[in-house]
Amino acid sequence: MIKPEAVGLSLTLRPPYRPSTIAINRKSAVVVGVGLLAALGVVMYVVKLFSWGDRAEWAYPAAITLFVLSSVSAAPLVAFASRMARGYWGLPARRVVELFALPSMLLFALLIPILGSLPPFEQDGVTRANLWFGWGGGAPFLTDQLAVSVMLLAGGALMWFAAVPDLAGPPSRVRAMPAWKRLLFLNWTGTKRQWIVLRTSMRWISAFYLMMYVFVTMILTTDLGQSLLPGWRSGIFPAYHVITSFQGAIALIVITLFLLRRYAPSVGQFIGDEQAASLGKFLLALTLFWFYFFWSDFLLVWYARLPSEVAAVQTNVAVTYIVPFLIAMFGQFLIPFVTLIFNPIRRKLARLTAVSVVVLIGLLFDRIRLFVASMSSENPFSHGLAELPEPYYPNAIDILFMIGVVGMVAAIYLWVLTRIPTPGGWEMREGAMYRREQKYMHAEVLVLGKPD
């Protein structure tokens, strides 16, 4: 039987277990390195701004932006899934994943120049494919950014509300706050009504986050992908993108949990094979979904053999970007599938982490093959590619930009770990209240209480 970490079951309500923020040594080489990478990201972003309006220049930034959307921004949804399914395995991970709502705010800044580089819907009397029916009310820039803002607002609210009971402290502290700050801390005292309102709001906002995440994925993948590469027409592609995003998010969470277990004992003491076993199952299921969605998409084009669609598939799958596609296929499907079917790999956090690294690499190359091909496409106004384009290779600035974005995400995440107590104290205490290990005949079994 895979057991929860014993320390998680032995938490007490009196004196109550209180999580702390993670103390990070700012002078350590890793933290300094992350800080430098983040600074590099800011510098590269500014440098890239000099290429404002040049769509191809923003091809690799678009790929890394959608990589962030597909991993960092999707991560908070795992907290939602774990709460909805009453999955106690997720207790130590919920706060860890909700904190990704903060680094995902980078999306807004990253998308400004990327969306700003998109061509108009109509040029010389010719209209390009788009989701917006040529609407001139600010699409796609305003509409996409509005949708991203709503998603980020929901993510930020979810992160904050879930953290309030741990951040607020004793009632006397809250009462001493100025009125605006007291309201920000939801005037927290811990009354029954406050707990109910908190839980209800978290359920609503999580659901809105999911709804917005799927919508944002649909419009961004269309505006930065399908609408720019002539002949690329797929109804299933946004769903493929969402599924692979969930896969990327799970991989990112596994890596984060592994690092926290190793380097942050205050969180790591609760993280173990129980989380690996559950996340491993998800990862395997999503790996199989990768094949299902890719194949469903590919087979239609292959069978119909419309020249424009075939050329698009040759561009981002079979010919022009075949190398990134193969890396993606191996990283997102073949390697994880062959490894995760074995319990000893799927149920051990360290081994699952190694597979997760491969998945994230695959995801990055998947986004490169998809969005570099479209963002660098020469004529989005034509109905099909007359001839296959040459691959658009990254220059040094593109590579540094992508590394810098990863650095910025890591730096913001590390910063928020030092500000918000992790894991979620009230949920951990509640979980300890509802879980007991008991003897059943000669076996030890886990008895779970699920109150609602």
Next chain:
Amino acid sequence: MSARDSDRKRELLGLYNEPDDAADAVSRLRGVGFGGNDIEIISATPYPEGAFGEQHAKHRLFAFPFAGAACGLAVAIAWHIGAQIALPIVTGGKPIVAVPAIIQVLYEGTMLGAVLFTVLGVLFESRLPDGIGVYDDRIADGLIGVSVMARERRIPDAQIALEEAGAVDVLSKDGSLMRPAAASP
């Protein structure tokens, strides 16, 4: 004591080590005639609804997302129809105001309204003041508080009920009501 003074409500807060004692206090308070709305449970950890025999706590949070969604949808419709009517261009033979063409923005507007109003709803439901006047930091240390609003003349009944359930301490706005010998640490 005037009739007005005896009708004024005061708050008492009993503190308990064990959830069972807190549940006992709620039951005793009900037994001496205190209604569900007069009793409030305060804890640092969320207990299941009804665990203490308390009445279901009412809130209006569910109304906010619907109201917000309706407002967001209305604004999005007005924005779209206004734009289409202000600049009526027939595209591809479709009507000037074609629903399939605007459905994404209607969705965005609806969701924006729903999310914003939900956040505002949470702030509203946490409004100041919240009716809890007496509090104690020992609740953050794991004790469970049972708060009761009682009329002046019923204060002794409430205090007895709270104490008999095994309260560690009983507090009013003026401080502890328990005699030092009676208050256990």
